[in-house]
Amino acid sequence: MAALCAALVFVGVAQxxxxxxxxxxxxxxxxxxxxxxxxxxxxxxxxxxTYSGFQRYNAECLRCHGPDGMGSSYAPALIDSLKTLDYxxxxxxxxxxxxNLAGGQEKVMPSLGExxxxxxxxxxxxxxxxxxxxxxxxxxxxxxxxxxxAAWQAAQDSCMGTS
Numbered sequence: 001m002a003a004l005c006a007a008l009v010f011v012g013v014a015q016x017x018x019x020x021x022x023x024x025x026x027x028x029x030x031x032x033x034x035x036x037x038x039x040x041x042x043x044x045x046x047x048x049x050t051y052s053g054f055q056r057y058n059a060e061c062l063r064c065h066g067p068d069g070m071g072s073s074y075a076p077a078l079i080d081s082l083k084t085l086d087y088x089x090x091x092x093x094x095x096x097x098x099x100n101l102a103g104g105q106e107k108v109m110p111s112l113g114e115x116x117x118x119x120x121x122x123x124x125x126x127x128x129x130x131x132x133x134x135x136x137x138x139x140x141x142x143x144x145x146x147x148x149x150a151a152w153q154a155a156q157d158s159c160m161g162t163s
């Protein structure tokens with residue numbers, strides 16, 4: 001019996017926390033499926049991509065989807081959508097757009113696939129919204145953040161055409 005209890009305790013410890021990143025490369029964090037995710041330390045300091053996502057969300061998405069991803073009268077709360085929406089669907093929806101005629105209302109998500117101010121930072125926006133959706137990050141600007149990595153800066157420069 002004691003061996004069984006010890007085994008159950010060990011299994012509980014060995015299981016990964018689904019909100020913790022499974023891996024990191026160049027300051028960017030990934031879940032077990034290889035999708036971008038956030039990293040927030042015990043003091044609330046967020047990784048750079050999550051902070052960048054906060055900035056880009058506020059610059060490009062807030063006007064339709066409301067403050068902090070909480071939705072508006074004509075666009076859904078993305079913090080709710082990301083509870084069921086997978087990464088690939090999120091990317092496709094932003095890039096290709098979407099039209100919803102349900103409930104007698106026409107709701108249109110424009111295609112943003114050509115907008116570098118969105119597409120160059122889409123993983124960052126997703127990371128920020130994922131942290132909000134998981135209740136790992138509160139409303140408003142994160143109080144502290146990591147510095148951007150050289151790899152992140154190089155990717156931004158390449159995507160924006162400034163390198």
